[in-house]
Amino acid sequence: MNISGALGILGGLALFLYGMELMSEGLQESAGNKLEYVIKKLTDHKIKAVFVGMLMTCLIQSSSALTVMLIGFLNAKIIDLKRAIWVVMGANIGTTITGQMIALNIGMIAPILAIIGVIMIVFLSSRFFVHLGKIIGGIGILFMGLEFMAVSLSPLQNSATFLNFMTSLSQPYLAILAGAIFTAIIQSSSAALGILQTLAKQGLLHFEIGAYMIFGLNIGTCITAVLASLLGCQNAKKLTLFHILFNIAGTVIFVAICQMTPFLSLIASLTPHAYMNQLANLHTLFNVITVLIVLCVDQYFIDFIDKIFSKK
Numbered sequence: 001m002n003i004s005g006a007l008g009i010l011g012g013l014a015l016f017l018y019g020m021e022l023m024s025e026g027l028q029e030s031a032g033n034k035l036e037y038v039i040k041k042l043t044d045h046k047i048k049a050v051f052v053g054m055l056m057t058c059l060i061q062s063s064s065a066l067t068v069m070l071i072g073f074l075n076a077k078i079i080d081l082k083r084a085i086w087v088v089m090g091a092n093i094g095t096t097i098t099g100q101m102i103a104l105n106i107g108m109i110a111p112i113l114a115i116i117g118v119i120m121i122v123f124l125s126s127r128f129f130v131h132l133g134k135i136i137g138g139i140g141i142l143f144m145g146l147e148f149m150a151v152s153l154s155p156l157q158n159s160a161t162f163l164n165f166m167t168s169l170s171q172p173y174l175a176i177l178a179g180a181i182f183t184a185i186i187q188s189s190s191a192a193l194g195i196l197q198t199l200a201k202q203g204l205l206h207f208e209i210g211a212y213m214i215f216g217l218n219i220g221t222c223i224t225a226v227l228a229s230l231l232g233c234q235n236a237k238k239l240t241l242f243h244i245l246f247n248i249a250g251t252v253i254f255v256a257i258c259q260m261t262p263f264l265s266l267i268a269s270l271t272p273h274a275y276m277n278q279l280a281n282l283h284t285l286f287n288v289i290t291v292l293i294v295l296c297v298d299q300y301f302i303d304f305i306d307k308i309f310s311k312k
Contacts, residue, residue: 008152015145016191022117023138026131039073043083046295053090063088063095064187064224067243071228071236081235082302085242089294092218092246092287098190099280101139102146102197110147113140149198166205172212172255179216189221193283200275207268210279211258214286215251222247238305245301250290 039056043049057063070084117137120129169175183192196213199205222244229240257263267285271277294301 006152009149012145012147012149012152013186013191013195015141015148016194017145017186017188019138019140019142019145021138022134022141026134026138039070039087040078043079043087046082046086046298049083049086050090050093050291050295053087053092054094055090056087057091057094058097063091063189064221066091066094067225067239068228071225071232071239074235074239075233081238082298084235084239085298085302086295088239088243089246089291089298093284093291095189096280096284096287099193099197099283102143102194103274103276103280110140110143113137114144116140146194146198149195166209169209169213170206172258175209175212176216176219176251176255179213180220181216182213183217183220184223187221187224189217192217192220193279197276197279200279205275207275207278208264211264211267211282212255214279214283215254218247218286219244219251234309238309241305241308242301245305246290246294249294250286253290253293254286 039052042052053066057066067088070079070087073079074081074084113136117133117135117140120133121137124130124133169178179192179196183189186192193214196205196210196217200207200210222240225240225243229236254263264282267282268278270281
């Protein structure tokens with residue numbers, strides 16, 4: 001790949017991240033202080049807290065941002081550790097909505113959405129329409145970034161180096177490691193998934209390799225919470241450790257399932273030839289099933305984390 005192609009990929013990624021940030025900003029401004037109120041008032045039961053985490057992440061389009069917000073609440077002693085843990089589990093489900101949106105493949109109308117959003121932001125004075133414009137414009141810019149990356153990635157179809165690298169990831173553990181490192185670098189599991197979906201759409205990524213990379217990106221996304229908790233209280237560090245252990249546990253469970261059953265073949269058969277949908281569906285199932293399992297044994301996780309910190 002030449003320099004212009006690499007710059008195209010980076011430019012597309014920049015547009016994707018900016019679009020997501022703009023959309024998130026518009027949604028948060030629309031919600032006002034309701035996010036903090038909802039998290040504080042509606043998390044007294046684990047099921048309710050999980051749904052709150054799902055809803056909040058769908059609104060702000062970032063599980064990492066919600067986790068950082070929860071760390072701030074723990075530092076301020078607004079909520080307790082158990083509630084924060086339940087909300088984080090819901091956030092892992094909520095973050096899958098971005099992958100499902102990408103799978104809709106609305107790139108054709110992305111410029112129209114971006115134009116509408118910019119017009120609303122620049123020419124309308126109503127706060128409601130400005131916030132709405134940010135949401136619409138953010139979605140449009142996000143998908144424009146994906147299209148930009150798709151065009152820039154197409155030359156890789158003839159790159160022996162890239163194809164050899166992707167072949168080397170056929171080992172599940174290497175694919176998991178690659179997914180974790182890549183997501184930790186760009187600090188966005190949604191962006192990482194979007195890139196994987198784009199590669200799959202271009203025929204550059206086999207579904208099985210992408211599946212194991214998805215398991216890895218769920219681990220890599222914890223890096224934001226790790227950085228945010230470094231100077232936080234002990235409960236903030238406990239929440240971060242839970243987030244890491246939660247995603248590692250999910251990865252172990254799903255690797256075992258994929259190795260012992262035709263699970264991946266079943267997922268692929270649900271949407272044959274719709275490669276972006278296959279990855280989005282797997283990402284959603286991974287998080288939903290992991291949450292359902294861990295919800296049954298969450299107290300054991302909490303006790304284990306307490307023991308680690310008591311020994312420290």
